Amino acid sequence: MTNTTLSDSDFFLIRGGERLKGTVRVSGSKNASLPIMMATLLTEEPCVIRNVPILLDVKNAIELLEILGVDVKFENHTVYVEAKNVGSYFAPDYVVRRMRASILVAGPLLARLGRAVVGMPGGCSIGARSIDQHLKVFEKGGTTINVKGGYIHMEVENIRPVEHTFEVITVTGTENALMFLSRCEKRSVLRNVALEPEVMDLVEVLRKMGVEIEVEGRTMIIRGNEDLRGFDHTVIPDRIEAGTLAVAGFITGGDVVLEGVCPKHMGSQLEKLKEAGATVELLGLDRIRVIGGGKINPLEISTSEYPGFPTDMQAQFMVLCCIADGISQITENIFENRFQHVNELQRMGARISLRGKTAIVFGQDRLSGAEVFSTDLRASASLVLAGLVAEGTTIVREIYHLDRGYERLEEKLKSLGACIERVTYARSTG
Incomplete structure (x- = not known):
């Protein structure tokens, strides 16, 4: 006799190309x-x-x-x-x-x-x-x-x-x-x-x-x-979730308002977004508006301890650099093994060269949908962002990593117009 048990292995199914627009509330940190x-x-x-x-x-x-x-x-x-x-x-x-x-x-x-x-x-x-x-x-x-x-x-x-x-x-x-x-x-x-x-x-x-x-x-x-x-x-707002959503809005050419944020905690992220070409507006003490749609400029990023650029945003900004108009350089100074998402982005057509603790990112017009696997929490977020701007369909697996640190990310993105679904399937065991 066969018993069916729920041994869930969720993945994201993303169809790229949608412009994000609307208002979303950021969770606590x-x-x-x-x-x-x-x-x-x-x-x-x-x-x-x-x-x-x-x-x-x-x-x-x-x-x-x-x-x-x-x-x-x-x-x-x-x-x-x-x-x-x-x-x-x-x-x-x-x-x-x-x-x-x-x-x-x-x-x-x-x-x-x-x-x-x-x-x-x-x-x-x-x-x-x-x-x-x-x-x-x-x-x-x-x-x-x-x-x-x-x-x-x-x-x-x-x-x-x-x-x-x-x-x-x-x-x-x-x-x-x-x-x-x-x-x-x-x-x-x-x-x-x-x-x-x-x-x-x-x-x-x-x-x-x-x-x-x-x-x-x-x-x-x-x-x-x-x-x-x-x-x-x-608890204070989650500046990393806020940064992830801000990048998502910008790279999709969108117009996104983030509520429940603390802008002073996001200084280095917001500066890099502006440098990349985003319009960033502070709408009071706890709201930020991020607008994209124009040219995406290449960046030079070097992670460091606060108030420097956060290592937890390195992977997400790498996706931005993948579709920038030029060559970007990202140096990871905090963790020695935090470029695991590079291989997965390359599956989607990204042109990235690693030289020690520095990634050279050659920007291009678009990425291509593919089946990719999450390797850690922030890498998961970067693959979701890549799926949002890729041509075709992207499948992101092993998203339990993402569930460790993002609350209902797919629902928040969907509320902004993203075409993203969480798929759960159950395995039968004898």
Whole structure:
């Protein structure tokens, strides 16, 4: 007898050539939501997190918190958390390997319980992204660390104040260090910290909880508090989703208004769009209008830490460069393995030459529809954008990567006039 089970493998079917037009609302930031959700481990009091996107990574984070004994409810883009009865310090490998942000339970667990056992983190395969910068701060604070059986075993009796300079600027390293030190009442100093808007959103939350944090350039001075409060916080808009939709509007010759955005977080992206020939209008504090339709100019892009050009937008802007009038140059300085989308774009006729950490992109009139495979979260978005401007039909497979970081992207694009469908099929198993 054969049983039919739903083993879904979704893909996108895209017919290119449609001009995007209309208004779309941008979701809350994934990269801000996840560390803020982990920060709830620091207090016994109830916490409310608003404007949280409905994503696989958010669902994975909720599952991880529940495994640790936290009460979590997620409805209407709001997460209600009460970590009064944290009963475990063990973050199992099968959850942690799904997303790199899982390592962010380490700092708050050490601060709250003095112990943490965390599987080696997973996520997108875009580079080594070592967690040694996290562990060095923990060690300076008095933590004993051992790695065995694929797990990081950490234990600390009394967290000592830390004075530390990060060897490289690291977003999750800065976030983990801040949460680790948030209950240490003596003065700590972190230098060469990340200043991304998502990091600063976590800083705002920790301040609401009772942590004193001063920011002077790339230096943070922290005075923690043993008795941390609960909080009610609205997550910032997702600047990467906003940038992706802005590029989509521009390259299709469209006229798109993005609502619920924070323009000051998108400075480098908007400047590059203007340089490429887009008309960008700021319509108040949280709305942007992007208009295309003319010549697309080639670009020179070099990714760097905020406020520089974000690595998370490199793949999307590469699609723009593929149909620009001239030769573009894109240098990736953050991750050493973040050109995996190049092979897939070449399937669609893109002319791209790789020279070390630099991609030379030879612009042309159009791309051609093809069957392509997502390799990571932002690569998925770039293939969708390529499908929007390609002649014919494009099939984008392995889109579970995209579902980790974009909420209903196909529905938002469809509302703007894109011809895109999510197709799900079920496999029969005997």
